[in-house]
Structures are given as C-alpha cells and as structure tokens.
Amino acid sequence: MEKEIEILFTEKIINEAVDRFQLKKDSLKKLGSFENYVYECIKDDNSYILRFTHSSHRSKAQIESELDWVNFLKEKNAPVCGPLRSSSGCFVEEIQATDGSSFFSCLFEKAQGSPVKVTDEQFNEKLFHQWGKSIGRLHTLTEHYTLPDHIQKRHELIVGFDTEFAPYLPSDKVIQKNAQDVIAQLNNIPKTEKTFGLIHTDLHLGNFFYDGETMYLFDFDDCGYHYLLSDIAIAIYYTCWFNDNTDEENTNLIHQFIPAFISGYREEHSFLAEDLRLLPLFFHLRDLELLGVLHKKWDVSALNEKQQKLLDDLYSRVKNQTPIVQFDIEAMVVHLHS
Template identity: 30%
Template structure:
C-alpha cells in the first residue's frame, strides 16, 4: 500500500466509516489487505466486508464505476459479492482526510464458502469457474455505465506497470513488452470480444461454497480489455499450482483445466474460438506485468535486484507465508525465461478450438 495512504489513515477515519455504515465497535475486525484497508463486520446476523481506499489510488468516480458494474452483474444473476448502500443510501462514502484527499468507503456482502484450494478442485468446479466468467462477459456486451464512471482501458497509463516499475536495466524485458504491445494493439475490438472485464479473477478473489458455487469479489482492477485476456489471467495464476494439483507440468494441467473451463464458459457466452490463438500474448503480458510489480514491491524494501531470484535469502522472509512462496516460485528463473523468449506455458491453444 502507498505509504502516503498509510500515513493519512487513523482511527478517526475508521470510526467515521463505521458510523456511515451503522457498524458498532464490537461488530468489526480487520483483515489482511494489499491496496486498501479491509474489515469484516456483522450486522443483523449477516456478514459483510468494509473496504476503505483512498483518492490517491482511485478516484470516487472510478469506484462508483466499480460498484455499479458489480451490482449490474448481481442483478443479471452472476455470483458476485454485491455492494451494499450506507445508512444514507450511498454506495461510496467520501471521508475527507484533512490533507487535500479523501478516503472512500464501500461495503459488500461477504462471499460464502472458503478459498478454492481449501474447498478442493474438481473438473465440475473448473467448469463452474468457466461458466462464471462467461456469464460476466455476456453481461458486459450491452453494459453502458454512467459516462463519468467509466472504468479505464487496459492500457491506461496508471496500469502500465512495466514503464512505471521495471528498471531500464531490464532491457530485454522492455523490448519483449514493446513487441507484445504492438501485437495486442493490432487486435480488433468489437462488443463480442472486447468489454469490461474483471482482470484479476484468480483464486484469491473468489470463494467456493460446498456445492461448488463460486462467488467473485475484488473488482478493484476491472477495466476494458479483450475477454480472452480475462481467460488468460485466470489460467496464468492457476497454472502456477499445477504440481500441487497433481500434474507433472503446466502444459498437462492446461489441457485438463481449459477443457473443462471452456465447456462451462461456452454454456454462458459465445466467444469466437479464433481468440484462443491470442492466449500466449496475453499470458506474456501478465507475466511481464507481474515481473514489474515484484520489482516495485521489493525495491521499496531496499532489496537488490539479484535477490529477486532467491527470495529465501531475504532476511526476515516468512517461509510460512503462502503469498511469498508463490512469488518465489514465480521468480525462479523468470529473468532467464523472459530473456530467452520462452512461452509462459508451452501449449498449443488452437487445439482447444
């Protein structure tokens, strides 16, 4: 989280947000978070989530666009964590930080179930995952937001993590990024293939109920992009767990996962199969973006570049922190793979057409 935001946050801000949503002190508890302050609270026997962000990161209009999109999906029957109004009926509550900025509070119904790796994956649940994304893309086709609330395009300057965070010394990674951008910019855009997507629908951003129902949340990164990008991002993250899920490599997992995922997806939405050939480009885009973000987060802590390949050497590194282990696995040989031009997943995606 931005250190400026941390410095401006205090109990007064929290208590103001609590009052606006009718939350008592004995009803709320903090949760781990990355870019915002997140709390769980209980009201009327039901569980909710309170999120407090800041205008330094996202404007009020962008957050209005986010919650409007979420509730549009909920009204359309998509399993998402719906945004709820404050005591005054607002979906976004603005709280002045007395330093020229605003904290922005929003609340959501807490998703039912547990983390999917705890609940357990099956082929049917892969299919449910695909159906969920397909339902969302189907509703994106005709969605028309309030113009002032429109979410950013995928290539908005604020989302250009490579230019923002990746050192210029990573010359080959920058060259690779430019080549990927040139390819992606040439792709056609039409309502049947391009619209508002989640852009981060990985396993940390949904819960799975006992019946296999997935409930998606954290739409903080939603933006306009190609629907195939949403699918590539899903595969990007879950493929990193291929060995834990019992597969010898990411290619064999990809075949199993995508077969079931696409079966569910196609039950809800028809995306031209020709888009599957673009999966490698969007996988490479996410690989480079994450590579840049890791540099950002660890440079902030004064970690030298060479140590990014050897996270276990970092003083104070918590080996029990699953997130850190995941990042360590991602960074293993990552620089070499990028500079050698290796595909993120060596798989013939056109075979899935």
C-alpha cells in the same frame, strides 16, 4: 501497502467508516492490505466486507464506476457480491486524511461458500467448468450494460499500462523492449463487441468463493475494458502460479483445465477455439503487469527468499518471452473443434 499510505490510514478513518455504514463497533477483522485495506465486519448480525481505497490508487469517480457495474450484474442475478449503501444512501463514502488526500470506503456482501486452494479436493474439472461458466455469464450480461450519463467510463487496460505498470518496470533494455512488443501486438488485435468489453480482469482463485455448485465473485477493483480473452488467460495463469507444480505437471493440469473451462464458458458465451493461440501473449502481459506492480509495492533491496524467487521467475519469463505454462495449443484447438 506503501509506507506513506500506511501512515495516513488511522483508527479515526476506520471509525468514521464504521459510523457511516452503521457497522458493529469492534467487529472488524483485517483480511488484506495489498492495494486496498479490506476487513470483514458485522452489521445487523450479518457479515460483510468493508474496503478502504486511497485516492492515490483510485478516484471516487473510478470507484463509483466499478460499483455501478457490479450493482448492474447483481441486479441481473449474477453470482457477484454487490455493494451496499451507507446511512446517507451512498455506495462510496469519502473520508479525508490528514494530508488532504482521501480514503474511499465501500461495503460489500460477503461471498457465500469458501475459498478453494489448488490442493483441495474441490479443485477439479467440475470447478473448472463452473469457473468458465461464471466468466462467460459476466461477459454475456455486460453486453447489455449501458453506462449511465453520470458514471465515468472505466479505463482501457492496455492504454493504462503506460501509466500503471510501465513506469515501475526495471530499466533493463531487453525487458523494456519486450514490454513495448507485447503492447504493440495487443493493439493489433481487432476489437469487436464479441471480443472486447468491460471485464473483471483478475478472476483467480483468490477472488471467488465456491460452495460446490456456484461461484461467488468479488474484488472488481481492477475491472476495465479489455479483450474478453484476458479473463480466460488470467484463470489459466493463476492456476499455474498458485501451485508448486513442475512445468510438466502444469502442462498436464492445463490440458485438463482448458476443455472443462471452455465447456462451461460456451454455455454462456461464444468462444472461438482459434483464440487459444493468443493466450501466450496475455500470459506475457500479466508477467509484465506483476513485474511492474511488485517493484512498486516492494523494497527490492530487502526481499525475503520467497519474494526474490518470485521476481527472479518473472525476470526470466519476461526477458526470455517464455509463457508461464506451455501446452500443445494446436492440439487443443482441434480438440475444442471436435
């Protein structure tokens, strides 16, 4: 979290949220603080997740829009962690900071199951299949989601690139040119009801738990209107990014991952094998997004060794337009047709 936000996030704000959601005092356990402050907490002897979002990151209307969709998915029996109302009946509670800005607090169900790492025995084709099935389920359900009149529409993520990520990219001319090219290519992809809609956009290993059969999905903070293919690209991208594999090992892994993942996806939603040819473009987009957000969040003049390597890898891929993983796309297209 940015230093200026850290200063504003006081115990008084935390305690106010505890009171409004009627949580057990002194039960909070901090889980994260990258874009939001996230805590595990206790209410009526059960565990929940309490999230604080600063108004510089999201407006109240944007958060209400996120939670309306998540609540819709929950009501349709999707395996998502739904929001809970406060004692005043609100999904979002606004708590003012000392400078006049606000923190928005929300309470969510805690996911069943447990997190999965790439080194776990459960990280296998059964998981990949369920991963695809879960995303396909969201895409199908959302075709029937109607935005209520009082709810603000989530933004289009490609349009939002110019304000959320582009201002923080390095001034390097090659990086700037490649970013413009990627956005231009994305804008040329036709949008239809079957290819474009409201999606999670960030369903990687860190945003679901798994109990061996079912995935429980959470962290819809970045949800927005985008090509459905982006959800598939993100799953592949982070499957490679979250390990220490060589390029060859990642290529072999993705040749296992994609057939199992798409098989699960197709149980819930249609998928054209030819769309695999667009995956490298979405890999490039995520590289650019990460390059922007990390420059925003980190002091690049004081990086540790791990951070420096991560940024160096991103610089290299963006400047050379090299996807995070390379595999035989044409062979995979043929395989998915068979």
